[in-house]
Amino acid sequence: MASPAGEAEGTFALPFTEQDLEILVLKITGSVSSTRRRVRRLESVEQRLLEDFGGQLFDAVFTGSVRTCLERSLTAAEDADAGLRLRLRVAAPLENIPWEFLYAREYGFLCLSPETPLVRYVAMPRSVPPFPVRPPLRILAMLSAPSDVPGLQNEEEWDKLQTSLSHLIARGMVQLDRLPVGSLAALQRPMRQQQYHVLHFVGHGLYDEDADDGALVLEDETGRARLVTGRDLGTMLRGYRSLRLVVLNACEGARSSVDDPFGGVAQALVRQGVPAVIAMQFEISDPAAVVFSQSFYEAVADLLPADVAVVEARKAIFAAENDVEWATPVIYLRSPDGTIFEEASDPPPAPPPPVDDPSEQRRRQFAEWNRAAALALEQDRWNDAIAALEQLTAAGDNDPDTARRLLYARDRKQQTEPATQPVIAEVRDRLLAKLIDLSLYLILILFLAPSADGGELDTDDWLRFGVLAATVAIYEIVLTALWGCTLGKYVLRLKVVRRRDRRPVGWTESLLRWFVQFLAWVACLVGAAVLYASLLWDKSELHQGWHDRVAGTLVVKLPPR
Known part of the structure; x- marks a missing residue:
């Protein structure tokens, strides 16, 4: 042990068997759903269990001179009005122990205090300087939901992530973009075109016992599952210096192998050059994941050290009446002080030219409008970008690039800011619309129906039937x-x-x-009645009939003219 109070060493004996640890993990994961459904008591069963586990682990680690060094270091940090960062470097067989539950009776859970943040430190030959940034913090979301792997709904997960970061996006602190598909190849172009600071993965993670390596379940070119190891993902991320953090919202994403300390996805990414990785050592619930994202990214956008930002997020989860899941996120760091970002300093301004030069004034005004437009386009503020570019155009800027950017901003505004969102149409409106259409069909039948003479249908009659059916089909298909x-x-x-x-x-x-609908009408009135009655059976409030479900459509109500 190396500390501000000196160095010490001691003998460590794990106070649990491997079976004890497996039982503890099962109790932790099994209690997550039940603890969220009840009000926290003064001291829950889960909290007492974790305090007992963490206390035994603490007493096994901090004994003798090691304990003395810790206490003296804490005292020295307190006298200096500073914190004490606990950087944990353990042998591979001990990586899977949930060290985040370390508990001391006089200090409480160490991980829940910004004065004693605990990180899993990965020593590398090269130091990692902080990357200069100015708002917004750019996050690239990668959501993977292969068609042959059940259990994850892309749109729902995307909505949750957007909701958790909505107030930060509204304040201009965070820019959240999404990959079109959750594949390895989809990373290349966005990472090349934009300086992203964070990659946020949402999907399935697993540990391949046969390969003895961790993996993420991504999508291949057909949308099916493809296992991608941390080494493979790290290879795709190398060379992008702005990327300082990867967040893996995947179960078992933090697990490592017994022999290889970088066998888990998180450890492999750190070894490939990512300064900080956050992974989930247990499966995390949706409410806890939302609270974690809100608090963590807010702290990172405030340029707090990454480990302190994790502490803030853990405290937010704990405050949300969750006794267990605050220790689920695990942070791996290469940075000794946890600082992965720093505020970018603006270059010193050039001396202003003489104000009496009209051409120079015009050039400076154009430059100011161009800077405002570029910043607005970068932050997806389309109205501000359009205003700045229109000022340039009105002032006589004939640069083709200005016209191109103005057209792009107007197109993006039209795509992302619809005037009024339509609502789902009521069943009664849909049935009334169908009655109007059926009235038109009745008029056609009066003109085109075969004569009822009691005899067999001749060629003329069949032709009338064909014209009637074709007219209805064209009416329905073409107009729609x-x-x-x-x-x-x-x-x-x-x-x-x-x-x-x-x-x-x-x-x-x-x-x-x-x-x-044609198949339903072939079954006469019974089939048609059942088809349109299926609108009432849809419990999702989308009022989808069978024909809507097959075609993947909805019927919406437009605003008044």
């Missing part, structure tokens, strides 16, 4: 594909959109909707 509505829906301000992104439907969706 081109305008998203039939005449009945137009009257009631209804529109058919795709469920996944609320964008207009195309020919494929329109054809599928009509074909399912």
Whole structure:
């Protein structure tokens, strides 16, 4: 042990068997759901269990001269009005012990105090200087949900991440972007085009016992599962100096092998050059993950050391009546003082030119508008970017790049800021629209239906039937594909959109909707009645009928004209 109070050494004997540790982990993970459903008591069973475990672990580590060094170091830190960082370097067989539960009766849980942050320190030959940043902190989210691996819904996870960071995004402290797909290849272009500071992974993680290595479950080019080790991911991230932190919201992401201290995903990333990695040593619940993201990224955006930011996030989880999950996040650091970011200093301003030079004044004004536009575009503030670029254009800037950026900003504003979000159409409006359409069909039937003379149908009659069916099909398919509505829906301000992104439907969706309805009408009134009654059976409040489900569509109510 090396400390501000000197060096010491002692003999460590693990006070638990491997079976004891497995039982403890099962109790911890098994208690997560139950502890969230009840109000915290003065001292819960789980907290007493963890205090007992952490206390035995603390007493086994800090004995004799080692304990004396710790106490003297804490006293010295307190006298200097500073904290004492506990940098843990353990042998590979001890990596899987949840050291974050270290507990001393006189200090409490060490991990819950910013005065005693505990990190799993990875010593490397090269030092890691902090990277200069100015707001916003840029986070690239990577969500992986392979089609052949159940249990993760991409859109729901993305909504949770956006919700947890919404107040930081609104204040301009954080910029959150998302990879289009959760594949290894999808990382290249965004990382090349933008200086991202954080990679936030959400998905499945596992430990391959046969390969003795940790892995993340990413997507391949077909959307199916592909196991990617920490070494492989680290290879893709090397060379991007702005990337200072990787957060792995994946169960078993922090686990290591018995022989290789970098066998886990987190350790492998650190060895590949990532200054700080946060991984979950147990599966983390959704509420705890949301609280962690909110508090942690707020502290990082405030330029706190990474380990202190983790302490703040742990305290937030503990304050949310969660006795267990505050120790789930584990931080691995290469930085000795935990500082991975520092505030970027602006270059000294150039001496201003004489103010009586009109051409120089014009040049400086153009430069100011260009800087404002560039910053607004970088932070996705489309209105500010449009205002600055329009000022340039009005002042006579004929640079083609200015026109191109203005067109881009207007397009992005139109895509990201719809005027009014439509709401799901009520069942009664949909049925009334269908009655209007059926009235039109009735008029067609009166004109085109075969004559009822009691005899067999001749060629003319079959031709009439064909024309009638084709007219109805064209009416339903073409109008829906081109305008998203039939005449009945137009009257009631209804529109058919795709469920996944609320964008207009195309020919494929329109054809599928009509074909399912056609099959229902083939079964006469009973089939049609059952089809439209299926609108009432949808418990998700989306009012999707069977034809909507097959085509992947929704019917929404447009705002009044």
